[in-house]
Amino acid sequence: MTKFRLSFLFVMIFAATAVAQDKKPIEFEHLLDGTFSPQTVQNVRWMNDGQFYSATRDNKVIKYDIIDGTETVLFDGNEYSLSNGSTPFPVQGYQFSADESKLLLKTEVEQIWRRSTRENYYVYDIETGTLTKLTATDEKQQYAELSPQGDKAAYVRNNNLFWVDLTSGEEVQITDDGEFNKIINGAADWVYEEEFGFAKAWFWSPQGDQIAFYRFNEERVKEFFMTDWDGLYPEPIRFKYPKAGEKNSVVSIHVYDLDNGDIITIDVGDETDQYIPRINWTRDNELLAIRRMNRLQNRQDLLFANVRTGSTDLILTEQSDTWLDVHDDLYFLENGVQFITTSDRDGYNHIYLYSMEGELVKQVTSGEWDVTNFIGHDDRNYRLYYISSESSPLERNLYSVRVDGRRKEMLTNGKGWHSINMSRDFKYYIDTSSDYNQPPRISLHRQDGRQIRVLESNETLAARLNEFSFIEKEFMTVDVNGVSLNTYMLKPVNFDSTQTYPMLMYVYGGPGSQTVTKAFESGIRPMWHQYLTNQGYIVVSVDNRGTGGRGRDFKKQIYKKLGQYETEDQIAVAESLADLPYVDEDRIGIWGWSYGGYMSSLSLADGADVFKAAIAVAPVTDWKFYDTIYTERFMQTPQLNPKGYRNGSPLVKAGQIKGNYLLIHGTGDDNVHFQNTVEMIDALVESDVDFETMIYPNRNHGIYGGNTRRHLYLLMNKFILENL
Incomplete structure (x- = not known):
């Protein structure tokens, strides 16, 4: 039996869940009618x-x-x-x-x-x-943007790059080889867009006389197709999608000169099986920064390119025994001789100052906490601004510090979750702050943290929450598998510790993610959880090993073993919570979406004696079906790590499923393909496993549109009420 420990963050354990009888119940329709939606x-x-x-x-x-x-x-x-x-x-x-x-x-x-x-x-x-x-x-058009001087605009059309003179209206075509499913200029291919987080793939130079852009040659990438079921004769939707271990696009970087029309190709090395996750102009109009990664994403080079000649110099290299995360934290100081970036090389993500020659000048921040967002550097005052988890992995706060690491200040109040939008001159910022029981409050501040005024208080929503049986989260830690895991619990309305209740666990659990935070939640999913507490259910979520906010080693220990440690943790926490006198150990379920659907499927298979029911929405069922960049970052290729792929595959374990299993997918899912569910259904049938399934025609990974979301949550709600 695993050891169980609770660390409640409330003065009275029962205070947050003891709801007065005169509170209004949260009804199912409240999930979708905007009753609990905050103003922004x-x-x-x-x-x-x-x-x-x-x-x-x-x-x-x-x-x-x-x-x-x-x-x-x-x-x-x-x-x-x-x-x-x-x-x-x-x-x-x-x-x-x-x-x-x-x-x-x-x-x-x-x-x-x-x-x-x-x-x-x-x-x-x-x-x-x-x-x-x-x-x-x-x-x-796509991705139009004005030049820094504002007299021109550039954009993408039909996989080619153009610019237009706003005074004369004259349009100039920069590239002419763009072709569907073959060549893309100035826009990202599918896998770069999804996994490196950008679709616009071109950038004005500081003086607006040059454009740096990506060119993707997709010819060697295999096509994937989905069926568009509209119309009398369904038609295929084809796009290039590189699955784990398969070939990627060949990516090159080019710089176009608006004055003479020349295009320079930048030297990014002879290797074509690599990634260019970011390019950035430095403050020098002739110097482009390029970040280059190997296929396994455990080495990253920073190159500086001379845009007139195309030659590059290797400035900085970082390597890892696991993987390196891609980020936007690259800031060139106004002095022209230094830049700032972040790294988790000391075990936690921190800020580093370098010379333009790549020599380390200073580790600016340090400690057993992560910088989660580098905002920028105020060159006039030599202070930089960042958000970190220093107060708690469950919270985010804004800090400033001198570039020499001295005079650090917390600018927010140290509680809850803060998102910051700072002015370009760093004189002001807008703080969107919330807590687990307080809706977002949007306020304007001076750079030293002093509040100027409140832009949106959401006081109406706060008062409305108090009128309804809205259950506050109870935060705890659970000790399992040699590690302490952050967990929250929602107890039923009018909770009675002498009674027993069914328990539903919500899981995502993917690398670097977090579901256990003190940020306010009010979307359909969290409000469904609130509705379930009104129906007498306990709702729990756990951040397993591999999740974020707790440093490099906690996150990256899952390398080459996706689904293994995470599933062990979800099962162990369920077993531990089952020991509580008010949890019905025979009525424990789990559900999740995307990576969470993958996790709920594995949990029901490996924890068949613990979980009675599971819902998997749009799940990965075998990593061989997913894309190169995401999958290989954590798992290497199927050829290099066959054991890891096999041990983390719900397909392989389909025959172990004993409980009630609901499998849901949209046929138009370009991200986690419907193929995952088709193959899972086939494996379940072959193993003679009883299950339920729902298919949403033409719906993508988000499964929405028209009445879809209402139907989806009604379906899941009925499944939980009947099977848990």
């Missing part, structure tokens, strides 16, 4: 004059005075029409020109994959009120 401040952009910022509201672009909150409407989409005559003009994104006299407006956005879109763009002259379509073509 959207699309904030800091302006040149540090006294102002802008945001969108009510289909308008509005300029705000930081000090007194005075509003000036810069563009009202309700007063303008699209070129096709439809009114109003939907504002779906905006940018300022350098002098802030013009707006580049994005509208009619068409989603492609997770981050990729195509849309129409318009230029709005604020002084004259003139609205002009960016290009004369009827075809939509």
Whole structure:
């Protein structure tokens, strides 16, 4: 029997769950009707004059005075029409020109994959009120962006890169070899977009006279296809998707000169089976920074490229026994001779200062905690700003420190979860803060932390939560498998410790993730958990080994063993909590989505004597079906690590499943392919395992659209109520 220890973070254990009888119950419809949705401040952009910022509201672009909150409407989409005559003009994104006299407006956005879109763009002259379509073509563009000087814009169309002179309207085509499923210029291929987190793959130089861009040659990548089930005759949707161990695109980096039309190819080495996860312009208009990784992602090189000759110099190399994470933490100081980056080389993710020659100048932060977000460096005051887990892995706070590591200050209040949007001159920041029982509070602050005013208090939602039987989380640690795991528990409404209750565990559990935090949650999933507490269920979530916020070794011990330690931890915690007098050990279930669906499937197989039921939504069922970058980062290739792939495969263990199993997937899932569920169904049938399944035609990994989400949660709710 595993040892069990609870460390409650409440003065009275029962205080958070003892709900008065006169509280309103949370009904199922509350999951979807917005009753518990917080108000937000959207699309904030800091302006040149540090006294102002802008945001969108009510289909308008509005300029705000930081000090007194005075509003000036810069563009009202309700007063303008699209070129096709439809009114109003939907504002779906905006940018300022350098002098802030013009707006580049994005509208009619068409989603492609997770981050990729195509849309129409318009230029709005604020002084004259003139609205002009960016290009004369009827075809939509991708990733349009104004030059630093604001007199030009560049964009992608049909896998080629273009730029347009805003004064004359003349369009110049930069590349001409773009072709569907073959060559992509200036946009990412599917796997880079999904796993390296960017879709726009081109960048203006500081002076706006050059464009650095990616070129993806997808010819050797195998096609995957899904079926579009609309229409009398369903049609295939084909795209290049490299599965683990298969061939990737050949990626090259190029720089285009707008003055002479020349394109320089940058030397990134002779190896083509590698990754270029990031490129960044330095402060030098002639110098491009390139980060290069090997296929196994355990070595990363920082190269500096001369954009006139294409030659590169190796500046810095980092290696790992496991894997290296890709991040955006690369900042070039105004002095031109130093840069800042982050690394977990000492066991925790920290900030380092280097010379431009790659020599370490200073480890700026240190300690047994992670810097989770490097915000930037104020070159005037020699102070940098970052968010970290120093107060607790469950919390995030904003800090500032001198670049020499001295005079560190916590700028937020040390409680809960803080997200920061800082002005470009570092004089102000917007803090979106919440706690597990307090909805987001959005406030404006000076750089030293002093509050100027509250932008959104969400007091109405806070009062509403108090009217309903909203259950606060109880945080605890559970000691299993030689490690202490962070856990939260939601107890049923009117909890009685002398009674026993069924328990549902929610799991994600993937590398670097966290579900156990003090951030406020109010989406459909957390509100479903609240609904279940109103139906007499205990809801629990555990951050197993491999999750984030606790340093390199805690996260990376799962290397080459995905699904093994994580499943052991979920099962062991379930066994431990089953010893509590109020948990019905015969009615314990688990559910998850994506990696969580993978985990719930493994848990039901390996923990058949512990779990009575499991729901797996859009699960990976064998890592050989998933993409190269994500899978090989943690597992190497199937050829190098066959044992790891086999031991972490729900397909291999399908015959071990004994409990009630609900398998759900969308046929239009471009990320975790429906193939995973098809193969799992086949394995379950072959092993004569009883199960239930639900297929959502043409729905992607998020399984939404129309009535889909309501149907999905009603289905899962019915399954839990009937089987747990």
